[in-house]
Amino acid sequence: xxxxxxxxxxxxxxxxxxxxxxxxxxxxxxxxxxxxxxxxxxxxxxxxxxxxxxxxxxxxxxxxxxxxxxxxxxxxxxxxxxxxxxxxxxxxxxxxxxxxxxxxxxxxxxxxxxxxxxxxxxxxxxxxxxxxxxxxxxxxxxxxxxxxxxxxxxxxxxxxxxxxxxxxxxxxxxxxxxxxxxxxxxxxxxxxxxxxxxxxxxxxxxxxxxxxxxxxxxxxxxxxxxxxxxxxxxxxxxxxxxxxxxxxxxxxxxxxxxxxxxxxx
Ligand SMILES: C[S@@+](CC[C@H](N)C(=O)[O-])C[C@H]1O[C@@H](n2cnc3c(N)ncnc32)[C@H](O)[C@@H]1O
Numbered sequence: 125x126x127x128x129x130x131x132x133x134x135x136x137x138x139x140x141x142x143x144x145x146x147x148x149x150x151x152x153x154x155x156x157x158x159x160x161x162x163x164x165x166x167x168x169x170x171x172x173x174x175x176x177x178x179x180x181x182x183x184x185x186x187x188x189x190x191x192x193x194x195x196x197x198x199x200x201x202x203x204x205x206x207x208x209x210x211x212x213x214x215x216x217x218x219x220x221x222x223x224x225x226x227x228x229x230x231x232x233x234x235x236x237x238x239x240x241x242x243x244x245x246x247x248x249x250x251x252x253x254x255x256x257x258x259x260x261x262x263x264x265x266x267x268x269x270x271x272x273x274x275x276x277x278x279x280x281x282x283x284x285x286x287x288x289x290x291x292x293x294x295x296x297x298x299x300x301x302x303x304x305x306x307x308x309x310x311x312x313x314x315x316x317x318x319x320x321x322x323x324x325x326x327x328x329x330x331x332x333x334x335x336x337x338x339x340x341x342x343x344x345x346x347x348x349x350x351x352x353x354x355x356x357x358x359x360x361x362x363x364x365x366x367x368x369x370x371x372x373x374x375x376x377x378x379x380x381x382x383x384x385x386x387x388x389x
């Protein structure tokens with residue numbers, strides 16, 4: 125997804141990502157009374173609100189670089205225990221005094237591949253956590269469809285629209301668990317688990333494939349509205365070439381990620 129998408133657009137395509145985030149939360153974190161939770165890249169705020177609904181949780185702070193997302197979360201996912209703020213997590217000067225060392229847990233779902241400087245992300249989250257505080261995040265690592273997001277910029281039919289478009293997506297190298305573990309340790313974390321986790325989506329209609337692809341194709345803001353469907357269909361047919369198909373020709377959309385659970389030393 126492009127980070128300046130409106131919350132309304134994103135929220136339509138979010139359900140698979142949310143299901144995945146809830147699964148990771150359930151697998152890795154145990155809530156404790158008084159938990160203070162930071163949600164980096166909170167987007168439309170559903171996950172932050174879900175966390176705030178836990179009786180053990182005392183407070184949730186959702187951060188997002190996009191004002192639109194923060195406005196959406198503030199108006200649609202209001203919770204007494206949750207607050208939402210605009211911040212680029214790479215910007216140390218934006219980390220408030222009362223956030224430093226105050227969080228027992230930090231989560232960041234489907235966001236870290238949009239952040240170019242992973243080290244700054246880790247350093248700033250580290251600063252916000254208390255000693256022993258836990259960090260849980262996932263990020264794309266070698267998703268075949270992302271090659272299409274890159275290549276389509278040079279497609280003869282679409283390149284004239286995309287001259288000003290730059291894909292700002294910073295995946296982790298495929299399978300590089302060792303590199304991530306090393307970075308976590310350098311940034312003052314103890315690794316609890318760091319593993320490759322491949323999500324597979326089977327989508328049974330072109331419409332579902334379009335809804336799935338939209339958030340990954342920030343290109344769309346450069347494509348005239350009446351041509352967007354055609355653009356999506358071209359992108360999907362390019363992506364289909366990169367994936368295995370079952371007997372009915374359905375693609376198993378594989379999205380390899382690295383999932384990290386770490387603790388501040
Ligand atoms: C794909 S959405 C994920 C939203 C939510 N975490 C979820 O799982 O549904 C990624 C979010 O990260 C935000 N984001 C991207 N770069 C960021 C940065 N440097 N600092 C904070 N938020 C960022 C985007 O604006 C977007 O809302």
